[in-house]
Amino acid sequence: MRIHHLNCGTMRPYGIPRKDGTGGFFARGEGMIHCLLVETGEGLALVDTGWGLGDYLEPSFAVGFFMDFCGFARDPEKTAARRVARLGCDPADVKHIFLTHMHLDHAGGLPDFPKAIVHLAAPELKACLDPQTIMERFAYRPEHQAHGPQWQAHTLSGGRWFGFECAPPIRIGEAEFVMIPFAGHTRGHAAVAVRTDDGWLLHCGDLYVYPPQVEPARPYKYPNGALMEAIITTGFHMPRRHWATLRDLLRDHGDEVRAFCSHAVW
Numbered sequence: 001m002r003i004h005h006l007n008c009g010t011m012r013p014y015g016i017p018r019k020d021g022t023g024g025f026f027a028r029g030e031g032m033i034h035c036l037l038v039e040t041g042e043g044l045a046l047v048d049t050g051w052g053l054g055d056y057l058e059p060s061f062a063v064g065f066f067m068d069f070c071g072f073a074r075d076p077e078k079t080a081a082r083r084v085a086r087l088g089c090d091p092a093d094v095k096h097i098f099l100t101h102m103h104l105d106h107a108g109g110l111p112d113f114p115k116a117i118v119h120l121a122a123p124e125l126k127a128c129l130d131p132q133t134i135m136e137r138f139a140y141r142p143e144h145q146a147h148g149p150q151w152q153a154h155t156l157s158g159g160r161w162f163g164f165e166c167a168p169p170i171r172i173g174e175a176e177f178v179m180i181p182f183a184g185h186t187r188g189h190a191a192v193a194v195r196t197d198d199g200w201l202l203h204c205g206d207l208y209v210y211p212p213q214v215e216p217a218r219p220y221k222y223p224n225g226a227l228m229e230a231i232i233t234t235g236f237h238m239p240r241r242h243w244a245t246l247r248d249l250l251r252d253h254g255d256e257v258r259a260f261c262s263h264a265v266w
């Protein structure tokens with residue numbers, strides 16, 4: 001089983017630290033959209049899609065606005081569809097997509113894989129099909145669902161993963177995926193764990209944006225100051241209680257779990 005880390009978007013948003021930890025309130029940082037491509041015996045699986053071809057080539061007003069706001073380079077070569085093809089795989093072989101959440105920069109590629117089964121937490125599907133707040137109406141884009149995805153909504157309970165309540169593992173060929181609920185950033189935000197030959201990769205989506213927020217070894221300090229941290233965590237609903245939980249997990253099981261988030265440069 002092979003796993004590929006894909007960068008499906010390069011971004012230069014204000015306030016987000018650069019990889020070396022430097023940055024400032026009025027400085028452009030650097031970020032990416034981190035997706036996984038998993039080759040299984042039963043086709044390909046993606047974890048998050050990033051932007052889709054339509055987003056880069058003919059963005060809706062909302063998508064274009066958000067891309068400019070975050071300083072995204074509009075480069076269709078960064079889409080998961082083109083990335084998959086460049087790896088020598090057929091995008092039509094993408095049979096499963098696991099989503100941390102349905103926000104526009106994570107699910108924009110769904111129309112490029114219209115036949116894939118889309119796995120997500122049940123509350124997330126409910127939120128994107130029936131958005132309630134201004135933020136939900138903005139960030140869940142109708143154009144990303146207009147093709148009628150084959151939803152597979154999961155109730156994230158009944159299983160256990162390192163002590164976390166989660167959905168029972170989903171097996172695709174020899175690959176194993178575990179969806180762990182971390183609601184907050186969205187109603188049904190989840191982390192997606194993928195079993196590898198030497199432990200687990202944990203895709204944390206938008207649970208955090210800056211790795212020291214959850215790293216047990218490095219004391220947490222946001223380089224842009226408390227104000228920026230407050231804007232990011234409050235504005236984007238990233239609950240700090242999850243960081244403490246993740247830090248505990250990585251302290252106790254750091255040799256078995258490798259965590260990363262969507263937007264920090266890998």
Ligand SMILES: [Zn+2]
Nearest residue numbers: 103105206262
């Ligand atoms: Zn995001």
